[in-house]
Each structure stands twice: as C-alpha cells, then as structure tokens.
Amino acid sequence: MTLQFDARVGERGFDLSFRVAPGETVAVLGPNGAGKSTLLNLVAGLLRPDAGRATLGGEVLFDTAAGAFAAPHIRGISMLAQDALLFPHLSVLENVAFGPRSAGVRAAAARSAARDWLAEADALELADRRPAELSGGQAQRIAVARALASEPRLLLLDEPMAALDVSVSPAIRRMLRRVLADRAAIVVTHDILDAFTLADRVIVLDGGAIVDGGVTAQVLERPRIRFTAGLAGLNLLTGVRTVGGLVGDDGVELRGAAAEPVAVGARAAASVRPSAVEVSLLEPDGTRNRMRGTVRDLEPRGDLVRVRTEVLSADVTPARAAELDLAAGTPVWLAFPEKALSVYPAG
Amino acid sequence: MRTGLGGIPRWVAAIAAVGALFVLLPLAAMTTRVNWAEFLPLITSESSVAALLLSLRTSLAATALCVLLGVPMALVLARARFRGQRILRALVLLPLVLPPVVGGIALLYTFGRRGLIGQGLEVLGVSIAFSTTAVVLAQTFVALPFLVLSLEGALRTVGTRYEAVGATLGASPTTVLRRVTLPLVLPALLSGAVLSFARALGEFGATLTFAGSLQGTTRSLPLEIYLQRETSPDTAVALSLVLVVVAVVVVGFAHRAGAGVHLSAGLRS
Numbered sequence: 281m282t283l284q285f286d287a288r289v290g291e292r293g294f295d296l297s298f299r300v301a302p303g304e305t306v307a308v309l310g311p312n313g314a315g316k317s318t319l320l321n322l323v324a325g326l327l328r329p330d331a332g333r334a335t336l337g338g339e340v341l342f343d344t345a346a347g348a349f350a351a352p353h354i355r356g357i358s359m360l361a362q363d364a365l366l367f368p369h370l371s372v373l374e375n376v377a378f379g380p381r382s383a384g385v386r387a388a389a390a391r392s393a394a395r396d397w398l399a400e401a402d403a404l405e406l407a408d409r410r411p412a413e414l415s416g417g418q419a420q421r422i423a424v425a426r427a428l429a430s431e432p433r434l435l436l437l438d439e440p441m442a443a444l445d446v447s448v449s450p451a452i453r454r455m456l457r458r459v460l461a462d463r464a465a466i467v468v469t470h471d472i473l474d475a476f477t478l479a480d481r482v483i484v485l486d487g488g489a490i491v492d493g494g495v496t497a498q499v500l501e502r503p504r505i506r507f508t509a510g511l512a513g514l515n516l517l518t519g520v521r522t523v524g525g526l527v528g529d530d531g532v533e534l535r536g537a538a539a540e541p542v543a544v545g546a547r548a549a550a551s552v553r554p555s556a557v558e559v560s561l562l563e564p565d566g567t568r569n570r571m572r573g574t575v576r577d578l579e580p581r582g583d584l585v586r587v588r589t590e591v592l593s594a595d596v597t598p599a600r601a602a603e604l605d606l607a608a609g610t611p612v613w614l615a616f617p618e619k620a621l622s623v624y625p626a627g
Numbered sequence: 628m629r630t631g632l633g634g635i636p637r638w639v640a641a642i643a644a645v646g647a648l649f650v651l652l653p654l655a656a657m658t659t660r661v662n663w664a665e666f667l668p669l670i671t672s673e674s675s676v677a678a679l680l681l682s683l684r685t686s687l688a689a690t691a692l693c694v695l696l697g698v699p700m701a702l703v704l705a706r707a708r709f710r711g712q713r714i715l716r717a718l719v720l721l722p723l724v725l726p727p728v729v730g731g732i733a734l735l736y737t738f739g740r741r742g743l744i745g746q747g748l749e750v751l752g753v754s755i756a757f758s759t760t761a762v763v764l765a766q767t768f769v770a771l772p773f774l775v776l777s778l779e780g781a782l783r784t785v786g787t788r789y790e791a792v793g794a795t796l797g798a799s800p801t802t803v804l805r806r807v808t809l810p811l812v813l814p815a816l817l818s819g820a821v822l823s824f825a826r827a828l829g830e831f832g833a834t835l836t837f838a839g840s841l842q843g844t845t846r847s848l849p850l851e852i853y854l855q856r857e858t859s860p861d862t863a864v865a866l867s868l869v870l871v872v873v874a875v876v877v878v879g880f881a882h883r884a885g886a887g888v889h890l891s892a893g894l895r896s
Contacts, residue, residue, distance in 0.1 A: 324791075325794075325795075326791050326794075326795075351794070351799075352791070352794035352795050353795075353797050353798055353800075353802075354797075357795060358797075359791070359792065363788075365789060365792045367789060367792075367793075367807060367811075368811070369810040369811065370810075378793070378796055381806075382796055382797040382802050383797050430795075430797050436795075
C-alpha cells in the first residue's frame, strides 16, 4: 500500500511531493507554519489542493488534472490528533466501535471488534466509561484504538503526544511504536524523540517545501544542513576532510572521529552536541578543539543555559554563565574534546 | 453556592432589580385579578377548551415543521460556504424583527386565495388561508428563526473537529450528521425547539391576519383571550394565567436544555 503524493496549495506556498512505502512510518518535522498540518489535511481529504495528484495503493486520492477528489470517508485513512477528540456522547466502547459501524459492520460484531482493539491498547477496563471520565493519557490510548479499529490503510498522527502530560507520554510512545511497527503511517511531530522511536524515515519541512529527508538516524545524527541540525539540537560544521578531522570553512583545524568514511580532501560535515562544548573567556589549555566566537544570545533551558554564538552553541550551567558574566556581544572561546566531533560526508 | 454582587456596583444591582420588577409585577397584578372561584369552569368552557386544544395542536405541528426545515437551514448556514450567505442569514432571521401582522399579510399574498402559490393550490382544490393549516404556517413563519438561530450558534461552538474525525474513521456525511453532529448539538436543538414552541403558542398577529378567528378551526388561545377581553374579562384573565404557566414551564425546560449545551461545550477542551 504505497502512498504517492504531489500537491500544491497556492495561498499557503505549499508545494511538495513524497512517498510512503508499504509498512513504512515517516516522520514529518519542521517549525510551526512549515506546512505539516496542511500535508496531513491534504492526505486525509479535509483540504483540497490547488494542483497535484495523490494515490494510495493505486487508488486516486485526488488528481486535479482529472478533476478527481475522493471524500475523506472512502480513503481508508484515519487521523489521530493532538487532542483525543473522543465523541463525548458515546461510551469508550461505542467510540472504538464507530469505525467498524460506519463500515457497515453489525452492532454486536463491531462491539466485539472494539473490545479486541481496546485490549490491544491495554484499555479494556475503560470500555464502559464516558470520555469525560478519562485522563488525557487514557483518552489518547482510546483514540489510538479507535483509529486502528477502522482498519485504515494509512494512519496519520498529528503530534499525538503534544497535549499529554510528560509522565504518560512514554507509555503512549511505546504503544505507538508497537502498533506502527508494520503499518504505513505519517507522524507529524516537533519532538526528535518521536521521530527516533517511531519513524523509519523523516522528511523535514520549511516554508511548505521539503528541505531535507532520509533515514531517521542518518538525517538527525548526521545533519547535512543547518536547519535540520537545529531541529536535532546539534551544532553543524562544514569544511574539508583532513587526516585527523576537518578544516572548517573558516580555516580552523579541528580533530574528530569519522562516523562515516570521507576521503581526505573531500567536502565533509561534522556535528557536535552543545552539551559537549565548554565556554571560557581565555584561550583554553590542552589539546582540545577550540574556536572563537561572540555570544549572540542566552536562552535558559531547564537546568542549563544555551549560549549561542555565530559558530557554535554551548550548554553551560547557570552558575557558569553568571561567573563568566556572559551577555550578547561577549567574545568567548569554545572548546570541545576530539571524541565529541563526529565527521561524515557533506550533503 | 457563594452569593454576592461579584464586584457589580450597588446602583447597577438596584436598576437590575427595577427591571426584574417591571417584568414580574404585571404578572403578579394579573394573578390578583383571577376569579379563583370560577377559575376551573372558565378555563374548561367549550370555547376555552377548543382554543387551548387548537393552540397545543398547531404549536406542536409548527414546532415539528420548524425542526424539519430549521435543522437543514442551520446546517447550511453554519457549515456551507457560498456567495450571499450573510444576506441569506439576515433575510431568514427577518421574521424575528418583522411585526407579525406584516408576516400575516405576506403569507396571505403567498398562500391566500389570490396569492402567489395559493392561486395554483386553489386550482388543485387546496385552500389554505383561514384554515388550521394557515395557523400552523403563521406560527412556523414567526417561530422558525428561533430554532435556526440557536442551532446555528451551537453548531459553530461545537466546531468541525469531531466531524472531521468521524469522516476519517470512514463515516459518510449522513452518518456523521446522524451519529456525531446531531447528538453533539442535541441540547441546543431541544432548547431551540422549546423556544419555537413557545413562540408558536403566543402567535397572534400573523394568525389573525392570515388565518382569521374561527372557533375550533383558527381561533388559538391568544385570539380567544383577546376576544374574551371584551365580553368576559374573567375568562381572559384565567386563560392568560394558563398561558403564563405554560410559558414558565417552557422557559424552565429551555433553560435546563441550554445548560446542557454549555456542559458539552466545556467537555471539548
């Protein structure tokens, strides 16, 4: 069941094409307004494209040239949103039985199927409750069961964990990993962890277009472009491969280990985690990699402060940031050990 | 429940009290004029019972007609998008602000013997004006906006997110309407129907103009009260009290159904 998708929506500047292979889960990453929701709504049939063509398993979802548009309910594509959106007037069991009932299954058979799906979602004991009596995590569990019960050919997930308490999202994530293992799905998320846990492949959107994509680990651990590196929370450096590391585009010699072989003299990229980078006012001693930079801004992140410079970002403790009296415009040294720099081919 | 003014200035509360008195005092004044000794015979006289039964019958029929026509109208106004939608909404709600007597004249020139449609119906042997059907039509004409208005508001409040979920679960538009949309707005539909019923029950001007005042056929309770006011004020007062009681029950019911709307709206977030 392959999804082939190609669509343009003029007013939103949306223009992209991609495919989802049978059984494959694709994560869609990107900032707000990148076109992630537009993509899901186009696939689900809740929005009409200005131009384009999409097919699922050979059946046309839309084809503007031929004037074809399949209504959402005949596409066999179900959507799981941020909010569970359980029908408040139906019991949990009736919510899950809604899909089978709509497909024409008789009431008793639909309820028995619903029980099976509730068991699959580990929520059979909630069958007789009303949605108002459920916690956020329980409701989302039921929503997953309801979406699966309609036996969709493709499952769409729109930030399924975003509205959940952090204490329950690991359990939901684990369940989603289980049910998505052999299903075709598109997961929109801004959480890198979701992409790593759930997706075989990622596509990165910005301004309505695909700017990056590939196998999840490849894209997120060895980013080729700054934008993806930013999403993955990594510093990206580009330059030319040397025997011991690379020479940055700004001429700085850096040493690091090759994560993937790159021929000496070829274009190379390298990444380093902000948490591995140390900030000092004076040039550091020793043999660590070092770069000069000027502080652009400081952003508190939990128990750390992210210090952004024009070359690298570094995570330091608040105490360290105060001790160094860091502010926008402060010239600093940034240092990180050789083993923190991973070198791979440039994109 | 905690009581208190909730930060409202005292003088505002005082004016509000005057307003409440303005509404309640006339009703109290009327009850002081009720001839309790004769009350039961007065409201069970032949003409009273005929008017009461006619009013109930026609109002129920008008309410059914309002639901039948008003639910699709509210759905179209709340969900569809087309040119001239705002103008159409304003026109559909016109009977709300139109003097009922004007509505009656308009109906007469539509369904009357020489009316736009009435002429054709007359040829087919159907005569609507000055019949019980005319009473129902007059009541529907004035009551329909109440149902459309309250249902359209509820449809907008509920939003389309549940409907979208229903569609992606494989439910056809008709199934979504039956199993998702209508159950979600049921409280508003009930309160809208009750308001329409109340408006139909009180209809006077359009009925008198379009249907006339024939005992047992078109003389509904308000018409009977107006007629009795000249000859038997006691009967008029007694029947008025009956209408007041019905109105209070109806308002109470609509209020409870309305509370249900807020409840379901609150569940969404």
